[in-house]
Amino acid sequence: MGVLGFLTLEVNGPMLTVALSVVLLALLKWYSTSAFSRLEKLGIRHPKPCPFIGNLTFFRQGFWESQMELRKLYGPLCGYYLGRRMFIVISKPDMIKQVLVENFSNFTNRMASGLESKPVADSVLFLRDKRWEEVRSVLTSAFSPEKLHEMIPLINQACDLLLTHLKHDAECGDAVDIQRCYSCYSTDVVASVAFSTQVDSRKAPEDPFVKYCRRFFAFGIPRPLLVLILSFPSIMVPLARILPNKNRDELNGFFNKLIRNVIALRDQQAAEERRRDFLQMVLDARQSTPSVGVESFDIVRQVFSSSECSANPSQQGRPRPLSKPLTVDEIVGQAFLFLIAGYEIITNTLSFATYLLATNPDCQEKLLTEVDRFNEKYATPELCSLQEGLPYLDMVIAETLRMYPPAFRFTTEAQRRRRPFTYLPFGAGPRSCLGVRLGLLEVKLTLLHVFRKFRFEVCPETQVSPLQVPLQLESKSALGPKNGVYIKIVSR
Template sequence: MSLVLALIAIVVSLVLFAARRRHGYWQRRGIPHDVPHPLFGNIGDWPKKRQIAVIFSDYYRKYKSANYPFAGFYFFFTRTAVVTDLDLVKRVLIKDFNHFENRGIFYNEIDDPLSATVFSIEGQKWRHLRHKLTPTFTSGKMKHMFPIVVKVGEEMDKVFSNKVGDEKVLEIVDLVARYTADVIGNCAFGLNCNSQQNPNADFVSFGKRALSERRYKGLLDFIIFGFPKLSRSLRLKLNVQEVEDFYTKIVRDTIDYRLKTKEKRNDFMDSLIEMYQKEQEGNSDEGLTFNEILAQAFIFFVAGFETSSTTMGFALYELAQNQDTQDKLRKEINDVLAKHNNQFTYEGIKEMKYLEQVVMETLRKYPALAHLTRKTQLDFSPEDPKNFISKGTTVVIPALGIHYDPDIYPEPEKFKPERFTEEAIASRPACAWLPFGEGPRNCIGLRFGIMQTCVGLAYLIKGYRFSVAPETQIPIKFVLKSFLLSAENGIYLKVETVSK
């Protein structure tokens, strides 16, 4: 027994020594940082007290004035550099991208195929996949998918019309989430998901489960997120089996049906099936395997469903508090529609410049993914030794902190779409607006996300007035445990039909 106790004591001592050694890295380099907790590092407030992006935003504010372009941070035991200088942000995301190509997050393409998305995979595989997928999101492809988005928008208008007739205060986020689920379900899978008529539709419920549920009830998140390579070696999985089975069946059935019927819909799935056929014919350079298609269809649905619906919800929340802005937007929408025979057209939506500014300002205040991560592939050794970042360091760009920096955006708490006129954008430094990232690894679906958000908002603002209700939570509170910014308990607003 004494021998066992001695061995345990030795192991514990070695672990504590290794932890102290790891947590001493920034101090040895003289980099400013908060004193880390022995176990949690600097992440102890998450997820009980602060949302993770808020932690990084607060860190940005605290250390921006320090005499370094980044501050040291520990994500549990992982050494992390939180960037506080926009010039270094630009170097990480664009100019020196070859040093920071990967995100360093978990994926396991063998055991957990849904995790091997264009967002998460690395190296040459990512470069090939990104190259293959890029033509799927061109302006021409968006134009082909536009009628599908409009059709779903018309359905949302009917749903709101029925709701406003019998209840004035509505929870907005759930309603617009059903709109985005139907849009992406149609475009990604060619399926009429019926989410707007059926609140319990599978596409909505499984979309929410994919974002909120973890394979091991979150008990192994410490290993999965902190040690992704080790997690792959241990054959760990991120997604729950029911979610994997649901999306696998949907993608398999969709591919089989379209190949059998030769149906063409000019949507996202058409493009994926073309690449799948090339792979089946032996053209691996231009083709995609079934599992690769499965992962991309999955991330397209899950990412677009959540991010666009939360953006629409936050936009309506701000417009409810800024009636002059809402009136100005409604006038623009009506004026442009009048020029297009009161029809929603792709060209007409592009003409709604103020609508785009409203969306961009919403994304400034509420970027869905409010911090960006990169993993240093090579020692980053620029001219100034203060900028040195060693290989293997995680780099965090606190987008939320940058978006609320008063030196970049005066009065950052105020909702001012005029910040995003062409002249105002040109007056700011590069990489000051990061809801979709920037550089070669920016969000591949940003055009689609903005399009479906603009169409949805145009339908709603045209037909309805949104205002603050007693149930409206001001200021907004974020869901603490989520990596994405979302409103705690939804967003409740008073909704009235606009008199024609």
């Protein structure tokens, strides 16, 4: 007993605290860098990561500009870490083709953070594997030419409201923030086509749908919380999911209730009484969908280039049953995705196109001539005539997307100054955007209606210089004009 007592060390409180602190610091040090060896093992060059947050500080000047800097410093095949998650950047055309086309079936799943809540979690952005393919097939058939033809009247109704407001602005004679006008218009279109709700966002800004849309796009994750989520995802992600979030719950509850009420009403109506909108197209395909394989999901190259202009149903194959019918949550998720993808992209494309035409009057005159010629030939715009009758408008839209692409800013400001208004054929960008057919149709139809009635002129409030420097953007990571797009509207 004496020997054992001699060997026993008396452990007091301070010693235990110091020992545990050393162990904790050692574990934190190991944890802070343990995830940052994978790129090096693969032989992929990358910036040196910081403990816990990886290369987050590399993107402090803006995500897209930093992507270009990353490629410049580390080559066309490189990588980086955001928190503990590894990312590989590919800018070799041949490799991009392999990923997006030749081996696309191996890359169908998108990255999920774990923070996605319903209804977004049930959209095709985050559905996975076989279920993603089935729901994607439903949506691909919903955006077929014959289905788009049925939605043109709904877009025309929203255009009529837009033209009414623009007429009032033209009569006032003051400079107008055309981006705000198009923002209200895009809300009206999304409400009508995706949520089966008629609103006039500009006249009724307090409408519940308009208010909840504004709240949705104003929502963001505080930066300190984002850093914690990136650094400790296994702890913070489950914690963020279970903690109460009143704003998130109210937003999800409003749109869920709206869609569910519309679905219940449609199920009680006869087929000929149902509104022919995007929601109805999805409801029609709840049980089965035409045979559309992954190889048919590349739809951008078909936009406005099909030789078959008729609105007759396309031959997509016999309908096949889904493994399980689309759930209400999945239907709500697709409508919610329509809001996310359609609102800002359509608003910015229309705003930038109008700005470019106002600051390039010779191009605007050429477009006005084409619009007048189109109006003489076609009394009512239909899908076929829109595909074939407005080639210069196609060029205007393509050039707008080149200078202000909705997803990536591939060109620098200096490149834009050297090529202020040149035509880049459509099809040079990504080809996997769902709904691109409807988006381009909406932009094209809107500009046709607008330039039938109005022209746009530069005013003192317009941000323009003799060098045609593009609009000052809101930030290097957000594609949006900093101070709006102010121009003068003139009735024709």
